[in-house]
């Protein structure tokens with residue numbers, strides 16, 4: 632795997648993903664955009680460490696992260712502190728294309744929706760990884776999770792390309808090793824601790840988008 636030659640500071644560590652997602656929720660259960668985006672940065676780094684075959688996926692995710700980072704650092708940064716404040720601000724100011732693509736093709740709301748759908752994939756995949764046996768295939772776990780979530784939103788050509796990329800995923804032991812946490816039992820424990828938090832972030836975002844009728848943004 633490409634990641635095996637990375638120096639220590641370039642090496643991915645699972646905590647780069649899990650820690651930001653643990654910090655995502657405010658006391659009143661709002662989702663901090665800064666931590667959400669930091670979690671995604673970690674995921675992109677991990678994906679890059681798996682090799683160039685995942686380049687088309689990591690490029691798309693990195694591009695979406697970049698769009699949100701620009702909002703976080705932009706002149707209206709104070710409106711982008713939480714996903715809730717972002718949704719309110721963009722809707723009140725008509726900054727979202729609601730039914731067809733128009734003058735706001737890169738709104739925060741539609742960009743985050745793409746990552747939000749992918750977060751469901753991640754949740755399903757990590758749960759399979761956590762509970763799988765040593766000889767279970769990560770490619771199958773990945774494909775099943777994808778088919779149950781993101782695939783419904785992708786055209787045939789993307790589904791095909793994704794399916795081919797999944798085939799080169801390493802087996803579960805090697806996959807857990809790249810996470811740089813320690814022995815498999817430790818990775819499993821860490822996933823067990825973090826998954827409920829990722830699920831909660833997902834569900835809060837899903838409920839917000841459903842209430843505001845934003846789940847099908849073009």
Ligand SMILES: CCCCCCCC/C=C\CCCCCCCC(=O)N[C@@H](COP(=O)(O)O)[C@H](O)/C=C/CCCCCCCCCCCCC
Pocket residue numbers: 645648674675677678687688691692745746748749752773777781784789793800849
């Ligand atoms: C905790 C570490 C262990 C888990 C490791 C997982 C690492 C995964 C990192 C990123 C996940 C993929 C994120 C993909 C975002 C896709 C967003 C999206 O749906 N984009 C499409 C629509 O965008 P617009 O055109 O409307 O702007 C776009 O068309 C997609 C293009 C690329 C293909 C996406 C395929 C997604 C497959 C997800 C599985 C990733 C496989 C990772 C293998 C471990």
